[in-house]
């Protein structure tokens with residue numbers, strides 16, 4: 001027997017109710033706006049780094065209209081060092097549409113959420129499930145890994161396939177909407193804390209007796225190699241250093257102020273160009289550089 005919806009309902013929901021982390025965006029008083037911000041922030045960034053910034057954002061911008069009224073420079077500054085700062089501008093744009101077209105309330109159904117600018121398949125479903133208790137498959141990397149192991153007996157998930165991945169997770173959701181939404185959170189939690197990529201803690205896993213991978217003797221993953229995410233020396237690091245300079249000043253800066261952050265000129269200039277193209281940095285008429293709208 002491998003993991004099925006019935007087994008998952010019996011074991012995973014109990015486990016989740018007993019062990020789930022008390023995260024602020026999971027509390028009953030957190031509305032769709034708080035959940036949306038958390039989901040965008042958490043996409044590439046660990047919980048410990050997101051939590052303080054999430055609190056700051058909700059205090060400063062408790063409604064989408066409040067964020068929409070901020071400047072892009074303010075939003076990028078408040079994003080701090082969460083990384084992948086285009087996410088901040090995406091949230092800013094989505095907030096504007098929510099404020100103007102949806103009565104300042106984050107929509108509760110997947111299709112309307114998907115129609116918002118910058119909101120993809122994962123985020124739309126996560127918000128519908130976690131903020132509004134909808135029954136919809138929420139598939140992130142952690143969930144794909146749990147399904148690969150527990151259902152398919154593979155050591156890790158292969159290349160993503162939206163349709164198949166969602167069908168796999170959908171098959172594990174209970175029929176009841178609320179319980180299904182909790183199951184989505186439970187699968188994510190299991191993948192994040194127990195069924196981790198490098199060191200799954202099968203002895204502590206609530207579904208170990210029904211895990212296809214354990215039953216098969218834990219065969220090694222033999223699918224395509226996954227790209228290793230490194231940071232040091234990458235364009236991502238250089239872009240972050242350039243943005244740090246602009247976040248730290250209210251005035252446009254000359255290029256010489258940016259040139260000191262990285263000594264490889266070719267890479268530095270390429271990164272500055274990409275920030276300009278992405279709308280994260282602007283150039284003034286006299287050739288200096290600033291956060292968008294700040295000159």
Ligand code: SF4
Pocket residue numbers: 146149150194195196200201202203205206207208209211212213214
């Ligand atoms: S038993 Fe191990 S491999 Fe299977 S789901 Fe649990 S942690 Fe993952």
